[in-house]
Amino acid sequence: AQKITQTQPGMFVQEKEAVTLDCTYDTSDPSYGLFWYKQPSSGEMIFLIYQGSYDQQNATEGRYSLNFQKARKSANLVISASQLGDSAMYFCAMREGPMNYGGSQGNLIFGKGTKLSVKP
């Protein structure tokens, strides 16, 4: 079974509007972290935002916010005031378990990604 599901292969948004990119996850571990990365056409992977499973509040980083709904196992990325430079692939990822020294947890699993295109 897929651990991370991104159901939107592609999305379009008008410049200056907000957009939500969907991500659902599957884990039985009570301790996990959720991450969003951006991959522009140049190919590098850029970390955007992180949400821990025990965090009480939704994470925010500038124009990025994470709509974390734990009971539904969803961690949607919201980009406010879209800019042309936001056009890229966006990946949701999850790490299960705390990263203890020498522990067996720590792997970071990615979804298939959503291609976002911002229209002028």
Add this chain to the structure above:
Amino acid sequence: DAGVIQSPRHEVTEMGQEVTLRCKPISGHDYLFWYRQTMMRGLELLIYFNNNVPIDDSGMPEDRFSAKMPNASFSTLKIQPSEPRDSAVYFCASSFPRDRTNTEAFFGQGTRLTVV
């Protein structure tokens, strides 16, 4: 810090040849990951190390693939013999456990491998 450094950036090789990809993680990071990215399969975790020890190599596609981390500042991913289906972008990433909780991985620029 220069970030995660991968070499080479591009590699073109003939089928059957040995290919070695290299990675220098960020100093102080003790987790290192190797990923493969293709259009068909997306980002696949191949193997990851903690304190130079391989923890999970279940993502390594077959015995033709091997990875080593001889010290904290260097890792290699080797494919021998290479096949056209190995053509992909290979990413190395590193991270450190901050406050013993989850933390992000920092990615290198990737190596684009083409096997002809």
